[in-house]
Amino acid sequence: MSKERDREFLALRGKWQKERSRLYDRDSGLPTLAVLSEELGRELKARGSLAVLIFRPGSGGRVEQVWGWEAYDDLLLDFSRRLKALQAEGVVPRGTICVPHVRSDEFLLVVEAGEGLLDQPGALEQKAREIDRLIRGYLGERSDVRGRFRSFVEARRIAYDPKFRAERLIYRGIQEARDQDTHETVRSEVRGGQVLREAIARRETVPVFQPIFDLATGEIIGAEALSHGPLGSEIESGETLFSLAERTDLLLPLERMCRQQLLEAAADTAPSRRIFLNLSPTAVSDPDFLGGKFLEQLAGVGLSPDGIVLEITERTYAIYEGLFREVLARFRQQGFLIAVDDVGTGYSNLTSLADIAPDYLKFDNVFVRGIDKHPAKQDLLEALLSFAQKMKAKVIGEGIETGEELDTLRRLGVPYGQGYFLARPMPFDEIENVQKLPV
Numbered sequence: 001m002s003k004e005r006d007r008e009f010l011a012l013r014g015k016w017q018k019e020r021s022r023l024y025d026r027d028s029g030l031p032t033l034a035v036l037s038e039e040l041g042r043e044l045k046a047r048g049s050l051a052v053l054i055f056r057p058g059s060g061g062r063v064e065q066v067w068g069w070e071a072y073d074d075l076l077l078d079f080s081r082r083l084k085a086l087q088a089e090g091v092v093p094r095g096t097i098c099v100p101h102v103r104s105d106e107f108l109l110v111v112e113a114g115e116g117l118l119d120q121p122g123a124l125e126q127k128a129r130e131i132d133r134l135i136r137g138y139l140g141e142r143s144d145v146r147g148r149f150r151s152f153v154e155a156r157r158i159a160y161d162p163k164f165r166a167e168r169l170i171y172r173g174i175q176e177a178r179d180q181d182t183h184e185t186v187r188s189e190v191r192g193g194q195v196l197r198e199a200i201a202r203r204e205t206v207p208v209f210q211p212i213f214d215l216a217t218g219e220i221i222g223a224e225a226l227s228h229g230p231l232g233s234e235i236e237s238g239e240t241l242f243s244l245a246e247r248t249d250l251l252l253p254l255e256r257m258c259r260q261q262l263l264e265a266a267a268d269t270a271p272s273r274r275i276f277l278n279l280s281p282t283a284v285s286d287p288d289f290l291g292g293k294f295l296e297q298l299a300g301v302g303l304s305p306d307g308i309v310l311e312i313t314e315r316t317y318a319i320y321e322g323l324f325r326e327v328l329a330r331f332r333q334q335g336f337l338i339a340v341d342d343v344g345t346g347y348s349n350l351t352s353l354a355d356i357a358p359d360y361l362k363f364d365n366v367f368v369r370g371i372d373k374h375p376a377k378q379d380l381l382e383a384l385l386s387f388a389q390k391m392k393a394k395v396i397g398e399g400i401e402t403g404e405e406l407d408t409l410r411r412l413g414v415p416y417g418q419g420y421f422l423a424r425p426m427p428f429d430e431i432e433n434v435q436k437l438p439v
Helices: 002-023 033-047 062-067 069-088 123-141 166-202 238-247 251-265 292-300 314-319 321-333 350-356 375-391 403-412 428-433
Strands: 049-055 096-098 107-111 153-159 206-214 220-228 274-278 308-313 337-343 360-363 394-397
Touching: 033 049, 033 096, 033 107, 033 166, 049 123, 049 166, 069 096, 069 107, 123 153, 153 166, 166 238, 166 251, 206 251, 206 428, 220 238, 220 251, 220 428, 238 251, 251 274, 251 292, 274 337, 308 314, 308 321, 308 360, 314 321, 314 337, 314 350, 321 337, 321 350, 337 350, 350 375, 360 375, 375 394, 375 403
Parallel strands: 220 274, 274 308, 308 337, 337 360, 360 394
Antiparallel strands: 049 107, 049 153, 096 107, 206 220
């Protein structure tokens, strides 16, 4: 009889857990709107009005594209914790925080009347903008998030109307807020596209270079070439710049212009201090880049192929394998070196890495971040270092943010590194003023 009760209990518990997983977000523990709709409907009817704020720290898919869904889930969980902390501090109004559905990347805050947000004209919208600025500032402080999240906060007042079901009014209010985001996004991209066209025509992008250090000697052995948008503009962030170019079909002219700028800025660099140049699917489909023009550009500024490292991501290679295999073989014959980025993010496939046979492997900052506190990351790094040694590839640790991370990479034998703790991206002529790392 006891065994029978145990089986019944386990069956009931399994059923309860299954149903709960449909109604509560597993990672954040937040309830879904379905759980709260009746309660909120009663509240709306009793109060006469409510306000809903939608928080959408969306990435346009770029975090998942570059790092994978696990990294994106981690960032969303961190964001939900920050939202609760801001509410506890009184920055975000009191109210019910929930999600539209499980695994959502939106967060909802339903605010009761009496918060001073419903009885003053424009107060709700002003509060939404204030919270949005605070969230943008918070995201901007995190180097692993910077440029990859697009913060969005929208607010809507929901007034009770006895002709409609209260729960339905709440869902409609949320949809109206989403529609407002869509309209604003379209308007923003139209404006941004015009700003970007003008920046390309005027060559207003800013070439910067982040030094890469030999961790044993402290010397600078090269630099990753990056492009930022016009200073002070809404597209100053490199991620924002290229993301907008992709959405507005301006990626090809932008990359051509930025590539020329970067080469001009790095003119006459000795081959011993190599320039790491990102290689995108757009570039490898560009006749100007694949033909003799790129070699002519290098020669025109006093650079040679053996001083250029073409950097691709393993995921990009996996998607465009046929195209990249042919292009990389051609570049190798011309004397260029190859680097693979994002190693350690969950996309890396040892077969693909062996197929590429890169000269450099770059470990992503998600992997390096906090490596001093994570023995599992250290074990994985040691295994990949052994793999890289067999391929005769040199390893670069990216995103070094603390002295503890640097010490751990050095102890494990990582030869090269880059990151904000070592040096931030800067104009090329300032690299000579960067001091070597203490050893």
